[in-house]
Amino acid sequence: MKSTSATKAAASRQRVSISREDIRRQAVFWMGALAAFTGFLYLxxxxxxxxxxxxxxxxxxxxxxxxxxxxxxxxxxxxxxxxxxxxxxxxxxxxxxxxxxxxxxxxxxxxxxxxxxxxxxxxxxxxxxxxxxxxxxxxxxxxxxxxxxxxxxxxxxxxxxxxxxxxxxxxxxxxxxxxxxxxxxxxxxxxxxxxxxxVDGWVPRAHVGEVRAIVRDVDTAVAGFIRGQGSLCLILGVYYAVGLSLTGLNFGLLIGFFAGMISFVPYVGSLVGLGLGLSVALVQFWGADLWTGVGLVLAVFVSGQFIEGNILQPRLVGQSVGLHPVWLMFALYAFGSLFGFVGMMVAVPAAAVVGVLVRYALSRYLMSDIFDGASQETARQ
Known part of the structure; x- marks a missing residue:
């Protein structure tokens, strides 16, 4: 009986060792692939x-x-x-x-x-x-x-x-x-x-299920930005541009379109556009028409925020992105500094991919014996 128990314990330790070695090899491979991809972008x-x-x-x-x-x-x-x-x-x-x-x-x-x-x-x-x-x-x-x-x-x-x-x-x-x-x-x-x-045919068959699950999560996150948030920014840009132009605001088309295009970072586009619009409105409408002009500009941005929060965001993006605004701004600055305009274009999708991979790695860590070694050791005994 003791011999059988010892054999099982040895086999379990061997599986853990093989699993850790497999994880180590995969980590080296993917870190090398990431380094090669980064070097390719830089060159x-x-x-x-x-x-x-x-x-x-x-x-x-x-x-x-x-x-x-x-x-x-x-x-x-x-x-x-x-x-x-x-x-x-x-x-x-x-x-x-x-x-x-x-x-x-x-x-x-x-x-x-x-x-x-x-x-x-x-x-x-x-x-x-x-x-x-x-x-x-x-x-x-x-x-x-x-x-x-x-x-x-x-x-x-x-x-x-x-x-x-x-x-x-x-x-x-x-x-x-x-x-x-x-x-x-x-x-x-x-x-x-x-x-x-x-590409799916190149995935190791032993891990094809996990890889497909990760790719589905990545596709959901990236699609939320490229398709969902991209459509939202375009619609908001047109709405702000037309609305501000109808109010008679100088540079209304430029301010509105710019505000819409930077709305992929929550609240940043509307706040920047509102600040620019109110600044121009104060100078342009100063006098008898001041409150009318300022009120119309406010109405455009308040209604735009209502449409974005209650109609566009739930329908086009939903909860598929899950990226914090601070992480987005950091990604834009970092990739823009490293790779210029191309880096700014790939920053948001890359941030979404990194976010999915980090969440996956964290979930695997929480289920591993590294996180809860005592429970794993008790279960093996």
Whole structure:
């Protein structure tokens, strides 16, 4: 009896040893794969933009292609129809919307110093009669500090724009983006299902169930951003842009579209857009129409937040993402600093993938004898 018990204990220890060795080998392999992938991004970040954009577009449109296939179209004609419509929409945006946004951005940059000076003057005039005597003497320092903050902010925006331009948006790169991206998107969307099946065939059979479960979680998280949050940002950008333009706000199209496009970080887009909109409204409508203009701008953003929180977010994104806003902002800064504009594009999907992998690793740790060694040892005895 003791011999049988000792044999079982030895076999159990051997299985634990093999399991730990297997985990160690897998950790080394995947850390090496991650290092190789990071090095690849670093070396080729200057030319990856069209390919990354093509992959994102194909991933975004794959559900539409699957639906058209279920309706009777072949994969080829579904791909042609979807990408044809997509290219037409992008072309119309480039012809009709982008020139207006660029013109408003240039005008806004030219008028920015005037707006800042006017806001400082309005703040000083409004507060002079309300502030105590000891604070009135500090108004000059406050204005000077505010000018410094605004100058640093404008310098940051200008530097970011120049980095984006130099890292991926020069004329030649922009031309390659417009030519190469649709071709890459076409071939990836056409072969998407075959590519997934091929990669699935490379997965070790002993771990195929776990890998598929992890990939499903990753797909849910990434799809929540690329498909769900991307659609939400686009809808909010159009809503804010149209709403602010109808109020008569200067640069309403630019401010609204910008606020919508950065809404993938919760509350950041609406708060930044509200701050810009109210600042411009104070300068533009100062006088008899002040409260009307400010009230209309507030109404646009409050209604936009209501639509986002009660209609768009539950329907388009739901609970599929599970990423903290601080983690998102860190990922954007880190990947943007390492890989430029391409890094900023892959930051959110990469953050979603890392989040899923960390949750998986944490769940395995909580079930392991490393976390609860005493219970495992008792069970083995």
């Amino acid at each position: 080729f970040s200057s030319i990856l933009l069209p390919f990354v954009m093509g992959m994102v577009i194909a991933y975004f449109l794959d559900p539409v292609a699957d639906r058209l296939e279920r309706l009777g179209l072949s994969r080829l004609w579904a791909t042609v129809a979807i990408l044809g419509s997509f290219v037409v929409m992008i072309a119309l945006a480039l012809v009709l919307v982008i020139p207006v946004l660029v013109a408003q951005f240039n005008d806004f940059a030219v008028r920015m110093p005037t707006y800042v000076a006017r806001l400082q003057a309005l703040a000083a005039d409004a507060q002079t009669s309300l502030l105590p005597d000891w604070a009135k003497g500090q108004l000059g320092a406050i204005r000077q500090n505010m000018s410094g903050v605004v100058s640093e902010g404008m310098g940051f925006v200008t530097g970011l724009a120049s980095r984006i331009w130099s890292s991926g948006m020069a004329f030649v790169d922009l031309l390659s983006l417009m030519v190469v991206t649709p071709v890459v998107a076409f071939y990836i969307l056409l072969d998407w299902d075959r590519m997934i099946a091929k």
